[in-house]
Amino acid sequence: MFRIAVMVSGGGTNLQAIIDAIDSGKITDTEIAVVISNNADAYALERAKKAGINAVCVSRKEISDRDAYNKALIAAVDEANVDLVVLAGFLVVIPEEMIQKYRNRIINIHPSLIPSFCGTGYYGLKVHEAALARGVKVSGATVHFVDEGTDTGPIILQKAVEVKDGDTPEVLQRRIMEEAEWKLLPQAIQMLAHKES
Ligand code: GRF
Numbered sequence: 021m022f023r024i025a026v027m028v029s030g031g032g033t034n035l036q037a038i039i040d041a042i043d044s045g046k047i048t049d050t051e052i053a054v055v056i057s058n059n060a061d062a063y064a065l066e067r068a069k070k071a072g073i074n075a076v077c078v079s080r081k082e083i084s085d086r087d088a089y090n091k092a093l094i095a096a097v098d099e100a101n102v103d104l105v106v107l108a109g110f111l112v113v114i115p116e117e118m119i120q121k122y123r124n125r126i127i128n129i130h131p132s133l134i135p136s137f138c139g140t141g142y143y144g145l146k147v148h149e150a151a152l153a154r155g156v157k158v159s160g161a162t163v164h165f166v167d168e169g170t171d172t173g174p175i176i177l178q179k180a181v182e183v184k185d186g187d188t189p190e191v192l193q194r195r196i197m198e199e200a201e202w203k204l205l206p207q208a209i210q211m212l213a214h215k216e217s
Contacts, residue, residue, distance in 0.1 A: 021049055021050070021051055022051070022104070022212075023050075023053040023104075024038075024050060024102055024104045024105070024106055024209060025055075025100050025104075026038060026055050026106045026108050027055075027056045027057070027106065027110035028056070028059075029057060029058055029064075029110050029111040029112070030062055030109050031062075031063050031064060032062065032068075032108070034202065034205050035067055035068065035108050036067050037202035037205060039073070041206035041209075041210075046207075047206050047209055047213065048210065048214075050209060050210070052068075052071075053074065053100040054073070054075070054076055054097075054102070055067075055068035056077075056096050057075070058078060058080045058110070060079050064109075074100075080112060090115035090117065094121070103213075104125055105127070106127055107126065107128040107129070109129070110128075111143060114166055119167060119168055124165050124174075126165065127163055127176060127209075128163070128164055128165075128173075129162070129163050129201050130142075130147075130161065130171050131144075131147050131159075131196050131197070131201060132160065133160045133161075133180060134162040134175060136151070136159075137159070139170050139171055139172075147193075148189040148190075148192045148193045148196070151183065151192065152188075152192065156183055157183055159180070159192065160178060160180040161201045161204055162204075163177045163178075163205060163208040176211070177211075178204070179204050180200075181195055181196045181199045
């Protein structure tokens with residue numbers, strides 16, 4: 021059984037897409053061993069609990085010392101004994117020690133076609149605001165391995181999404197989630213769970 025940890029910070033719609041893909045059989049021989057959030061108020065934690073999945077909060081508010089926080093985060097992942105770590109809207113910088121320990125076993129979903137609109141400061145609605153400001157006609161989402169950089173690891177999957185006249189950042193964000201993110205992340209997990217290229 022391929023075991024995954026899903027790390028979250030917010031609403032958890034990408035987590036829900038993974039849960040639903042496992043339930044529907046789009047992802048096979050895989051289980052979510054733990055959901056880890058840095059934010060005690062993340063609705064993603066509610067989604068995990070409703071699905072009967074072990075949910076852990078390693079709160080950045082409660083552990084102010086960065087080194088202590090990093091150690092606690094790594095310990096939470098280690099304890100779950102997983103094959104893959106999935107960042108699904110996780111907004112805390114992954115400790116370098118964890119990237120080394122889980123080399124090529126951490127993936128992230130980013131809401132643009134990397135290398136556009138990514139890197140430091142490009143997260144959430146900011147990504148879509150930048151895409152609309154640039155006037156691109158196509159945006160999308162990317163699943164990539166996590167390395168020491170920000171959104172710089174090897175790309176696994178991408179999916180393009182049309183930008184429509186009059187799109188607001190919120191409307192574009194939702195379309196990219198529905199048409200790209202919620203499809204790509206389960207697809208990438210299924211590929212990695214079965215060592216498909
Ligand atoms: C998504 O837009 C994802 O691309 C980005 O953070 C957001 C997380 O949303 N990394 P959710 O918590 O999965 O709903």
